[in-house]
Amino acid sequence: MKSAYLVLDMQNEIVHEEGPYAKGPIGAEVRGRGVLANTRRAIDKARHAGVLVIFVRVGFSADYKECPAGSPMFAPARDKKLFLLGSWGTEIHAALGRQENEAIITKHRVSPFFSTGLEALLRAQGVERIFVSGVSTTAVVQAAVREAHDRDYACSVIEDGCAAASAEEHRQSIDMLARFGSVTTSDRVVFAG
Incomplete structure (x- = not known):
């Protein structure tokens, strides 16, 4: 069974120690859980196994025409000039x-599937x-796994390469995602090309 590893939203504005999220709860969880190191470990293992590695990021053009104005999640991006394509933040x-x-x-x-070429x-x-x-x-x-499941992909979440705004939110999400596929860690994951 041919596999791919989706590395989701691991861009500077979200996970970099100098990014805008660094001082908040997500930044604390990313650092505390060692998410960057764990993700790199998994990426290296995927590459070694010949598995396709695909990076997904959120980004908008300079006029934010793709940004949904009514979204409580994305509307602040326009106001704060976040996720601007071509900027350090979306690298x-x-x-x-x-x-x-x-x-x-x-x-x-x-969702990484919505209106993209994924x-x-x-x-x-x-x-x-x-x-x-x-x-x-x-x-x-959550969006990636649920949508991939409904598109008939087998799914596996690399748990220690993920973080949420709190340990409890993360744990609850992982518990829910276990219904849609397997859960592993960067140490235990076995990739198959």
Whole structure:
């Protein structure tokens, strides 16, 4: 079964120690859980196994025309000029060592599947199983797994590569996601090309 690893929203504005989320609860959870190191460990294992690594980020053009004005999650992005494509904030965190041949999918909503080329890429590559991790567990990770499940992909969440605004939110999300696939860690994950 051919696999892909989706690395979700691991961009500077969300996970970098100098990004706007660093001083808040998500930043504290990312640091406390060692999410960057755990994700890099999983990425290295996926590469070694020949598994397709795909980075997903949220981003908007300079006029924010794709940004949903009525969304409580995204409306502040326009006001604070966050997630501007071409800026440092939408770059994948350097600690993850993204390689030039690894795809970046840009999304304008929570789900990495909504109005993006992700599914076309997965289908073109013959992917049947996806591994996922990212920030936050309650948003993009849940959306990715639920939608992938409904598109008939086998799913596996790399739990220690995820974080939410609190340990409790993360735990509850992982408990729910276990209904849609398997849960593993960066130490235990076994990738199969």
